[in-house]
Amino acid sequence: MGEKVTIATVARHAQVSRQTVSNVLNTPHIVREDTRRRVREAIVALGYRANQAARQMRTGRSRLIAVRIEPTRDGINGSVLDRFLHGLTETADAAGYRVLLYTAVGDDQEIATYDDLLGAYDLDAFVLTGTKHGDPRTAWLAEREVPFVTFGRPWDTPEAHPWVDVDGATGTAQATRHLLAAGHRRIAFLGWPAGSGVGDDRRAGWRTTMAEVGLDGAAPDRATEDGIAEGEREARALLALDAPPTAVVCASDSLALGAWQAARDTGTDLAVVGFDDTPVAAAVGLSSVSQPLGEAAARCVELLTGVLDGQPRDPQLLLHPALVLRHSA
Amino acid sequence: MGEKVTIATVARHAQVSRQTVSNVLNTPHIVREDTRRRVREAIVALGYRANQAARQMRTGRSRLIAVRIEPTRDGINGSVLDRFLHGLTETADAAGYRVLLYTAVGDDQEIATYDDLLGAYDLDAFVLTGTKHGDPRTAWLAEREVPFVTFGRPWDTPEAHPWVDVDGATGTAQATRHLLAAGHRRIAFLGWPAGSGVGDDRRAGWRTTMAEVGLDGAAPDRATEDGIAEGEREARALLALDAPPTAVVCASDSLALGAWQAARDTGTDLAVVGFDDTPVAAAVGLSSVSQPLGEAAARCVELLTGVLDGQPRDPQLLLHPALVLRHSA
DNA sequence: TCGCCTACCTTGAACGATCCAATGCCGATG
DNA sequence: CATCGGCATTGGATCGTTCAAGGTAGGCGA
Numbered sequence: 001m002g003e004k005v006t007i008a009t010v011a012r013h014a015q016v017s018r019q020t021v022s023n024v025l026n027t028p029h030i031v032r033e034d035t036r037r038r039v040r041e042a043i044v045a046l047g048y049r050a051n052q053a054a055r056q057m058r059t060g061r062s063r064l065i066a067v068r069i070e071p072t073r074d075g076i077n078g079s080v081l082d083r084f085l086h087g088l089t090e091t092a093d094a095a096g097y098r099v100l101l102y103t104a105v106g107d108d109q110e111i112a113t114y115d116d117l118l119g120a121y122d123l124d125a126f127v128l129t130g131t132k133h134g135d136p137r138t139a140w141l142a143e144r145e146v147p148f149v150t151f152g153r154p155w156d157t158p159e160a161h162p163w164v165d166v167d168g169a170t171g172t173a174q175a176t177r178h179l180l181a182a183g184h185r186r187i188a189f190l191g192w193p194a195g196s197g198v199g200d201d202r203r204a205g206w207r208t209t210m211a212e213v214g215l216d217g218a219a220p221d222r223a224t225e226d227g228i229a230e231g232e233r234e235a236r237a238l239l240a241l242d243a244p245p246t247a248v249v250c251a252s253d254s255l256a257l258g259a260w261q262a263a264r265d266t267g268t269d270l271a272v273v274g275f276d277d278t279p280v281a282a283a284v285g286l287s288s289v290s291q292p293l294g295e296a297a298a299r300c301v302e303l304l305t306g307v308l309d310g311q312p313r314d315p316q317l318l319l320h321p322a323l324v325l326r327h328s329a
Numbered sequence: 330m331g332e333k334v335t336i337a338t339v340a341r342h343a344q345v346s347r348q349t350v351s352n353v354l355n356t357p358h359i360v361r362e363d364t365r366r367r368v369r370e371a372i373v374a375l376g377y378r379a380n381q382a383a384r385q386m387r388t389g390r391s392r393l394i395a396v397r398i399e400p401t402r403d404g405i406n407g408s409v410l411d412r413f414l415h416g417l418t419e420t421a422d423a424a425g426y427r428v429l430l431y432t433a434v435g436d437d438q439e440i441a442t443y444d445d446l447l448g449a450y451d452l453d454a455f456v457l458t459g460t461k462h463g464d465p466r467t468a469w470l471a472e473r474e475v476p477f478v479t480f481g482r483p484w485d486t487p488e489a490h491p492w493v494d495v496d497g498a499t500g501t502a503q504a505t506r507h508l509l510a511a512g513h514r515r516i517a518f519l520g521w522p523a524g525s526g527v528g529d530d531r532r533a534g535w536r537t538t539m540a541e542v543g544l545d546g547a548a549p550d551r552a553t554e555d556g557i558a559e560g561e562r563e564a565r566a567l568l569a570l571d572a573p574p575t576a577v578v579c580a581s582d583s584l585a586l587g588a589w590q591a592a593r594d595t596g597t598d599l600a601v602v603g604f605d606d607t608p609v610a611a612a613v614g615l616s617s618v619s620q621p622l623g624e625a626a627a628r629c630v631e632l633l634t635g636v637l638d639g640q641p642r643d644p645q646l647l648l649h650p651a652l653v654l655r656h657s658a
Numbered sequence: 659t660c661g662c663c664t665a666c667c668t669t670g671a672a673c674g675a676t677c678c679a680a681t682g683c684c685g686a687t688g
Numbered sequence: 689c690a691t692c693g694g695c696a697t698t699g700g701a702t703c704g705t706t707c708a709a710g711g712t713a714g715g716c717g718a
Binding site: 345346347348349352359360361364383385386387388389 | 665666667668669672673674675
């Protein structure tokens with residue numbers, strides 16, 4: 001159990017002053033070649049590691065990024081966020097940042113938590129997920145000039161702040177085109193009630209694709225809350241129509257799984273495509289639209305480090321999902 | 330955008346010294362009633378929040394707990410860790426701690442990360458998940474007297490360090506007894522190769538329960554790597570026996586789902602019970618043994634705060650799982 | 659009146675890093 | 689030879705908090 005190794009220990013060991021060691025760490029180019037090497041060797045030899053707390057107190061930066069972890073209300077869709085979180089942690093690690101978790105129920109409490117984290121831990125930035133219309137969180141952060149990125153577009157003012165998102169419309173369009181190519185003509189959509197940015201986006205991809213081939217007349221569109229039971233109920237209603245659809249594009253894997261079960265139970269041949277490519281979809285063989293979550297996370301970190309280092313780049317990024325085919329379509 | 334509010338600001342506002350403010354925060358009982366009240370009012374009025382970095386520099390404690398986030402190799406079983414993580418974040422929040430994430434591939438890299446986190450961030454404690462025989466991580470931490478708790482027993486030396494675990498044997502025993510009560514006699518076990526602590530534990534519950542009723546002779550026991558395909562293959566092998574089992578207890582939901590699909594595809598009536606009560610099990614209606622992950626997380630935090638505050642309590646805790654019945658058994 | 663104790667509060671120093679201003683060193687130049 | 693400029697290096701101050709030691713007033717007993 002060695003003594004505490006500080007910048008002074010390194011300085012003594014390398015026969016230089018503390019400031020020179022600090023320069024080697026922060027502005028290496030102003031230190032002479034051989035001095036730099038000597039200091040670096042001392043750092044390695046002593047196993048020195050800069051104390052974040054001390055650095056933070058002077059610089060006001062903590063190299064910490066906060067992300068909210070959801071209450072996992074829905075076991076199926078929760079996995080999407082978890083995969084994103086993992087990607088985020090990995091990329092942040094590589095960029096020298098660490099990820100701090102927090103929970104909050106409701107926007108007010110979340111904003112209170114921002115205040116808390118900023119005051120107590122000097123957080124460098126936030127990553128928000130699941131943006132919605134008129135999001136009070138982004139307004140609060142923007143007002144205080146706190147760096148942040150959202151995974152999800154701001155649905156009201158497109159250029160308000162840096163964001164990364166996946167183009168849901170492209171995903172459902174891809175799914176719809178695949179079904180059309182397979183010979184389907186009556187292709188339904190099963191999604192969420194209008195008003196949510198994400199849901200409307202996914203619906204739009206299906207709708208425009210159907211319109212392009214002049215089939216939007218014969219295309220039933222159902223809206224319900226998310227859930228397996230809800231999906232099953234709506235699918236049964238669809239199958240009971242006079243001219244029932246032969247395929248259905250869904251806004252989530254929960255709805256898709258419900259629809260898939262409804263079809264199986266009633267012995268109907270119904271092609272189903274879900275959204276998010278969750279483990280459940282993979283497990284039961286459901287085709288689904290897959291978001292590039294790892295890349296989205298990496299882009300978020302890139303954007304943040306850009307902002308933090310004062311070199312903000314193109315701050316809006318729309319990624320493309322991919323259709324994963326299994327035996328449900 | 331007000332000025333930075335420090336302990337000195339509060340002190341001026343309340344007409345006392347910095348130290349008195351500090352005392353109000355840390356050792357309130359030594360401050361006179363009305364002084365205490367005056368300081369508290371100033372704190373609220375100014376919106377003061379203690380700066381963690383400064384506090385940490387003095388005390389050496391960061392109020393930060395580190396947890397590793399897994400690479401989610403398996404989408405099904407990954408959800409167990411995620412639920413645990415959520416519970417941990419919530420409980421830690423309530424206890425005044427924050428959760429820091431990290432990733433690492435392999436034990437060596439994980440230990441290097443410990444070193445890094447301890448040196449740079451002065452982490453207070455670690456929560457480890459997924460213990461195994463001869464775990465080098467716990468040895469490293471114990472040697473340096475770093476506080477930590479594991480979620481999962483140390484399989485070699487039971488009393489080496491604080492841990493919380495769920496009694497897998499009780500879970501599979503419960504499942505087995507349920508199947509016996511439902512009239513099954515030929516009850517198989519489908520698990521992992523011997524040698525993993527968790528897997529052996531789950532197998533033991535089934536084996537002893539079958540032995541208790543003298544049925545261990547007619548009880549096939551299969552071992553394979555985890556996975557849906559593997560579960561399906563082994564289940565088919567079981568069903569091809571001369572006296573095929575009428576029920577199977579599985580070590581995971583992945584294996585159970587495979588077995589369940591094998592039975593459905595071959596038109597066989599096979600009762601299946603999985604383990605972990607993952608979203609997939611819930612989605613497809615698979616009965617499963619459910620771990621009290623929220624409570625496990627809460628106990629981990631309790632143990633840690635106990636150790637950190639110098640009041641260690643009974644440091645080993647074995648929780649009981651519950652059988653969740655759906656229509657697969 | 660004095661001394662001592664207790665209860666409460668204040669002052670100075672320290673944690674480990676960075677920033678700022680000042681110093682020493684070197685060769686080049688007038 | 690004296691002066692200058694450029695650059696590496698040095699010492700001191702600083703961030704916000706807690707720790708250790710020091711002060712002050714009032715109460716009590718002799």
